[in-house]
Amino acid sequence: MPIWQTSRFAIDLTEPRIMGIVNVTPDSFSDGGSHQGVAAAMAHAEKLLADGAHILDIGGESTRPGSPAVPLDEELRRVLPVVEAAVALQVPISVDTYKPEVMQAVLDAGADIINDIWALRQPGARAAVAAHPSCGICLMHMHANPQTMHLQHMDAAQDVTGQVLQFLQRQTFELCALGVQKDRIVWDAGTGFGKTVEQNFALLQQQPVLAAAGYPLLAGWSRKGSLGKVTGREVGERMPASIAAALLAAEHGAAVVRVHDVRETADALAVLGAMRRPEALHL
Numbered sequence: 001m002p003i004w005q006t007s008r009f010a011i012d013l014t015e016p017r018i019m020g021i022v023n024v025t026p027d028s029f030s031d032g033g034s035h036q037g038v039a040a041a042m043a044h045a046e047k048l049l050a051d052g053a054h055i056l057d058i059g060g061e062s063t064r065p066g067s068p069a070v071p072l073d074e075e076l077r078r079v080l081p082v083v084e085a086a087v088a089l090q091v092p093i094s095v096d097t098y099k100p101e102v103m104q105a106v107l108d109a110g111a112d113i114i115n116d117i118w119a120l121r122q123p124g125a126r127a128a129v130a131a132h133p134s135c136g137i138c139l140m141h142m143h144a145n146p147q148t149m150h151l152q153h154m155d156a157a158q159d160v161t162g163q164v165l166q167f168l169q170r171q172t173f174e175l176c177a178l179g180v181q182k183d184r185i186v187w188d189a190g191t192g193f194g195k196t197v198e199q200n201f202a203l204l205q206q207q208p209v210l211a212a213a214g215y216p217l218l219a220g221w222s223r224k225g226s227l228g229k230v231t232g233r234e235v236g237e238r239m240p241a242s243i244a245a246a247l248l249a250a251e252h253g254a255a256v257v258r259v260h261d262v263r264e265t266a267d268a269l270a271v272l273g274a275m276r277r278p279e280a281l282h283l
Contacts (some may be wrong), residue, residue: 004216005183006112009092011055013216016250016269017090019052019094019258020045022086023221024078025062025070028176031257049091052266055113056089057258058082058224059096063117063193065150065225075102075138082117083109094138100124107132115218117142117193119171130178137175138186138218153196158200163204164189165213186256189217192225200226204245207252219249220258243268 004011011017024041047058060078061070070078079095086093087110094113094157095106100122103114109127113136120126120139129137141164144152154160168187176182189203189210203210204221211217221227227241228234239261244259247268259265 002216003183004136004180004186004255005134006092007107007110007132007134008112010036011092011136013255014050015240015273016254017054017256018052018058018262018265019055019218019256020048020051020262021260022048022056022058022082023176024058024082031243036078038081038085041178042085045089046261049066049089049194049262053091053262054254055094056086056093056174057094057096057113057115058086060102061097063096063146065146066127067146069147072099072101074154075104077101080105080109087111094136096282098122098125100128103128107135112136113138115188116140117146117190119168120175121171125191126175126178130175130180136183136186137184138174138179138188139168139171140188140218141190141193143190146193149194153194154199156196156199157228160195160202161209164203165210168215169213180221182215185215186218187215188214188220191219191221197226200224204248204252207249211253216255217253218256218258219246220244220251220256222257239264247272 002013004013022045022202024036048224060075061206083106092112094115095111096115098118114129115138117140129135143149143154170186191200222242223235223238227238229242243264246259246265
């Protein structure tokens, strides 16, 4: 049985798992300002769980293209009280951060997973997670950084999947050299992070190439700009496209899908599960 080992939970990845997004930021591209404060964030978290989320991902800094960095003390002010409250829900709690100080604080507060867009390349980040006996880790590929990635895409002449694979293998090797066990690590190809629309869809199509390396994949397509490009829809109108992308990602081997629209994605994945395992249906 494939699992993702995290601080408190060994997450069964036999079937695709849903990671519900809890943004506690004023400026996220899709739902900025909607869930600021502990009470609002917790109400949203509980709704996501009721809708079918298996994991909650809490983030205090927007990584939309062109977004400014958030000071350490401000990110801690936004995130830490929510994490302290969320761990009582007794579900896996992920924190979307690249700052080692935030990693240490949320792990000390009981968080289960560190989800890092920088793949632990910031000074001190690898040491922060390697020192923990069992926290889960998501390593993501990002070209350039959130301030410049919309202006500086990956080279279109190069094999995007090969580049992403080599990057994730290199970061994983360096992390495992510090004693981190393989079953703690999940990969994210980084949809939209410094990639063209064509490159994002090439990565989706070629997900099995990444999965063949032996690490579970997390896919984060929800409401992304590439979906807007192919549909012509604004952010608030991208639910159907987001569900389609999550379903395709799961069908192409993603173990976790990170989404805003949990209930609708759960329904779509239930249909996929029925097709894959009709013998398990109890009607």
